[in-house]
Amino acid sequence: MAVELIEKSGAQIAQEVRSSNVSATEVTDATLAHVEAVDGAFGAYLTVLGDLARAHAARVDERLRRGERPALAGVPIAVKDNMCLEGTRTTCGSKILEHWIAPYTATAVARMLEAGAIPIGKTNCDEFAMGSSCENSALGVTRNPYDPTRVPGGSSGGSAAAVAAYEAAIGLGSDTGGSIREPGAFCNLVGFKPTYGRVSRYGLVAFASSLDQIGPLSRTVEDAALAYDVMAGFDRMDATSVDRSVEPTAGALLEDLRGLRVGIVREFDTKVLGDDLDALYRQASRDLEELGAELVEVSLPTADYGVATYYLIAPAECSSNLARFDGVRYGLRVDGDDVRTMYDRTRAAGFGAEVKRRILIGTHALSSGYYDAYYVRAQKARTLIARDFDRAFARCDVIACPAASSPAFQFGAKSDPYSMYLMDYYTIPMALAGLPALSVPCGWSIPADGSVPMPVGLQLCTPLFGEKLLLGVAHAYERATRHALARKPSLEDVRA
Amino acid sequence: MPQDIIDIRYVAKLARLALSDEEIEVFGRQLGDLLGHVNALAELDIESVPATAQVVESRNVMRKDLLAPCLERERVLAQAPQRQGGFFRVPRILAE
């Protein structure tokens, strides 16, 4: 019985636990047993928190006995390892933090736990969330549950793989340029990045502070909504979290799209993505239309500059955010006979190539003589990109476009950094504008080489703070198309 | 827009990163390529455009001047790469 149980959505599990058909402890034990059995194959987790998970489960069961009915009672969650959870290792997939134990808990994680969720473990990610495949992790390889020869996407690849392989019902990820939406698309999941400032960043190890945003990865839109409702809202510990009431979304999921205008982006010609993806995205437009939406063409002329803009702003911020990893207070130290040498060696040994590249380019973009030409210019381009969206949303309620430049690729396929950066071509503009956006399964790509079909994601985006509409639309689409279910593996498949 | 070159040695010094000659060569090439791509921003007419540092429009977000619990020293120093008594210890600091 527990076996089918962990195949269920978070909403269903919470329902079962709240109505005492099953205890949080049973769900937790079942999940841990499953992780034990399969994670060797997928490498979703860097740290499995068996004891902590059971302790939380016991606490939830106790709360239920006292008559409480927490929203996420007993829901097993996977936490990306760039979020602090007091007393647990928080590595960010980096050697420099490999053994660091967080002395406090991130606000978003704390809110999930307070709502009854069970922390199964900390998941792998690209080092400091810099990457789109999880290949930049210094601490482990994570495989795509749909085809272990392929990447799970990134940077939140571990959380995506965990949820896709039933090692958790909901995964927490962080999205800076597409790090939730892209792995969501790669792993047949809903990957949701809320409006910047909606979910507190306190306790999320910073990559690019003006872009980072925490969000859920889940097997259903309803679960994404549940997690969002729990995590969203002002936090006095994060000065950039927005102090504005949150409208619950879980109860407001749409069944159809009548009266809504869906914007199709003129500049995003899906032909360039190949015939199969082109066909899938055209079908997606037709499906949205059939749900009652009116399709309108919108234009994002500056979106094409998104990647260039992003790769100045994000590295600039990261070059400063990662300065603190210096071997003085915590983390790795490689000794030298003076502080300067110790710094140089510690950071050289502690950071991987991609992190070094971004620190270097970011330092360059901020250095004297280049600041205006690079950093300031990028900030101005950011303004133009945001204005494009303002204009577009004057003509439509939601924008639909690809979630990634391709389905999950083979390990090592993107050895050239820039080709990897282009994976986020469609997700970066929304990140720069701070908009809420998500990827939802929209079909399957059948590789010509006859290898396993891989999931493809549709990206939906609404204006700032439009989460309620965004999730509503995604739900209607999911419900009507049921793409995710088409080739969803059963637990048995996952075990095999 | 500046040309596609980056003084890797200078930047690595600022960023406190010891780089091998090979890294200097490889990163230099890769970052040169990247600069080549980002230089496309020169095509945008941005003179009159205001810079966006943040998308949130909040202002004056502050906290009351109140005490909050501190961390227990032992817990913190237990994770220090090197400590001496109640202090963090670092190698000698050369006057720069």
Added chain:
Amino acid sequence: MNSTYEAVIGIECHVELKTVSKMFCGCANEFGGEPNTKICPICLGMPGALPVPNAKAIEHMVTTGLAFGAAIPGFSKFDRKNYFYPDMPKDYQISQFDMPLALGGSVKYWLEDGTLHECRLTRIHLEEDTGKSTHAGSGDGRIAGSSYSLVDFNRAGVPLMECVSEPELHSAAEAIAYLESLRRTLLALGVSDVKMEEGSLRCDANVSIRPAGASELGTKTEIKNMNSFRSVERAIDNEIARQIEVVTSGGRVVQETRGWDEVNGVTHSMRSKEEAHDYRYFPDPDLVPLEPSCSDIARLMAALPTLPWQRFEQYTAQHGLGPKQATQLIDNPSLGAYFDRVVATGGNPHQASNFVLGDLSRLANETGVAVGDSQISPQDLAELISLVETKRINSKIAKELLARMWEGAGAPRAIVEREGLAQTSDSATIERFVDEVMMSHEKAADEFKAGKSNIVGFLVGQVMKASRGKADPALVNELVRKKLSR
């Protein structure tokens, strides 16, 4: 100083603001304590921790700006100043680059001769303090030659105000007067305890010289490591002399940072690598802009106390006190407040400051009771002063009275009535005393005629004694002479 050269000095001060908690976290903002006991994820720059500004510190900044007549821009922001240093937790300092909380304004200060002067401010901005490094293994605690350092982060994240002056001071004396006035003002505002010995006030000086009368500035050096006003004074004088020496012996002053060596009384070069100065300032994405509201500014403006330089003007120009007395009253807040109340209740300012700084301060020292807490209310003192002014009692009686009032004998007028201490100016009564005395000193008249004029003083003393001090000395003197010269 060599009069063919003029020194040009600018002062840069770092002042720790007085708040309960640190700038961006809830750790205690207090001096000292066991190392690393006032730290949290935020002030220790731990992964994932975020800063949230302390509203009180920002209020202190605006108050300070207003007190110095600075402009409070409608928009201000925090920036990151990036550089690596072991006692800087994040390896960047949250500071303010191009949009500080206060712009312009000036510090009004006075010199010993009582003249008021003014030195303009460039800007006042808010930042966070660093931790403290102790350099060990070298014996003398200096960084040079030390083999390792120990870091304490208790001070890391303490709100720090940086106040930069224009180069408008021309001597060590002016620099000290400027600093004194700055210190007094910040104390009066209650925004800092400005203790140089505890490092809550730290300053550097930019010094250059130029031919007297020249308009363009000479090459400046920046003097650091001055840990008392005295050392600031010595360091500046020393540096001015050094620069004149360099120039007169045909050399050129090099732009550099020089450290003050207290022990040997000289400055030495601390030249640093240029690369260390590429700070890569950029707006801190963890913090949102500050836009002080007009209503807040108005509220803080209304709450400003009378500023030290304003009191100095009032005391000297209005009350006619000397600069020394005025300064003493300003530097001793409780005496100053007491003095103000005495004057407010009608006491003559001159007499009041004499009594307050003289007899009362003496009594306070002897008894260990502060003047403010003594049994003598400002009204009592004002009353005593008027008794003296109206010649109801003479100054000798006044002193005695004061001593008894200190013990709680009550209001002066009452005592005078009760004990009939009022001065006697009735010549009949006084003549009777004089006659008695003359009678018991027959020879006095002859001695006087013989030229022993000092006998007068003796006789006057006798008469005063006979009158128990109440007789009007002037009248006594007059009568005695009259009788003698008969």
